[in-house]
Amino acid sequence: MAIRVQTQDFDLGAEVAALRAGQAQVGAVVAFVGTVRDMNDGSGVSEMELEHYPGMTEKALEDIVAQARGRWNIFDALVIHRVGPLKPLDQIVLVAVTSAHRGEAFAACEFIMDYLKTQAPFWKKEVTPQGARWVDARVTDDEALAKWGIQSSNSSNKA
Incomplete structure (x- = not known):
């Protein structure tokens, strides 16, 4: 398992190659890359800035991967999350998982x-264009988490 919170960009191909290097038992690699969009909630977005608490954030990401390992038979996982100022088209996050089979x-x-x-x-x-604004988790994000049987700690804040 590798968890990294960083300001610099990442190379998807290099990261996936490193994740599966020398692991002949790997039959599936699934990767997700999230990127900055130029629009959100009907407004143009010229920049997004991500902040975090060092140490606390990495621990939370490790816990997330540990929960995934407890639910599915996976070999390895990689989470890279960028912080700092980002522009549209920039990569934000990489989640990659290896296992014997694609479903897992x-x-x-x-x-x-x-x-x-x-x-x-x-x-x-x-x-x-209207100024800077903080972005809350979306109701749809909470609903996605609920399908795994988990209630978001943000759910009580939703109208």
Whole structure:
């Protein structure tokens, strides 16, 4: 398992190659890359800034991967999450999972990403033509987490 919170970009191909290197038992690799969009909630986005608590964030990401390991038979997982200022088209997050079979890898990857969107201690601020604004987790993110039998700690804050 590898967890990294960093300001620098990542190379998807290199990261996936390193994750599966020398592991002949791997039959499936599933990777998700999240990127910065130029629009959100009907407003243009010129920049997004992600903040976190060092140490606390990495621990939360390790816990997310440990929960995935407890639910599915996976060999390894990688989570890279960027912080700092980002522009549209920039990569934000990489979640990659290896397993013997695709079903386990897909499910674990989706679970990690759903959990990360609502439970990991990241704070997102977008710069729009109307000014800067903090972005809350979406109801749809909470619903995605609920399909795994987990209630988001953000659910009580939703109208």
